[in-house]
């Protein structure tokens with residue numbers, strides 16, 4: 001069932017909460033793909049009721065053009081959810097900007113112990129304040145037992161864990177592995193904006209991440225970064241925004257390899273005006 005306002009969502013959820021049913025929550029910005037569906041499937045498996053929100057949150061976009069071009073397909077999204085799952089146990093919340101923000105579309109500011117200072121936080125000013133603002137609102141309305149996030153946005157996942165810890169919200173944050181297209185490209189709503197041929201070519205991003213995972217076994221971190229930068233320098237259609245190797249624990253850039261410190265490679269690439277992100281755990 002679709003609900004369009006947070007008040008009607010709260011009303012629907014009240015009877016569910018009274019029956020002590022567990023609520024799984026998958027927040028999305030729509031243009032749903034198999035990655036989202038796998039989060040929903042896990043939520044359905046682990047909870048009595050699934051709530052999905054579909055809302056392109058304006059305050060997390062630092063680029064107006066990106067916000068305007070973000071794919072929107074509410075009818076298609078809803079049809080997909082209905083086809084995949086039993087409608088009786090699913091609430092789809094599709095609010096307007098007004099329902100979430102009223103007349104004052106702005107974000108609160110959050111500190112996430114420095115997790116917000118690197119990568120997406122450094123390159124997209126205000127992004128994680130926008131994410132924190134919408135998720136605080138949604139968590140307070142939905143009051144889920146568990147909420148599900150993809151590891152494609154690995155930094156976001158760590159930040160959401162920190163957010164609920166700081167706000168003492170009683171929700172368990174579950175991270176789920178990246179879903180990939182057949183050619184290895186990480187699934188993303190933004191892939192919709194790529195031409196067919198570029199979507200094929202974009203498989204190179206994951207391929208180079210895997211090259212880096214191999215290469216770092218016998219080379220230093222800085223050499224691995226250099227190798228990746230050299231590869232992208234030879235691909236004129238792909239503009240590398242950043243490639244970085246950071247510690248999984250606190251997301252700080254890794255200086256040297258150590259068997260006891262889990263590292264992860266993070267990448268952002270622009271192609272055909274679309275910003276694509278991906279990451280891969282490294283085994284040293």
Ligand code: PAF
Pocket residue numbers: 027028029055057060131134135153156
């Ligand atoms: O990952 C996303 O799609 C968004 O950042 C989220 C978590 C739905 C908040 O708007």
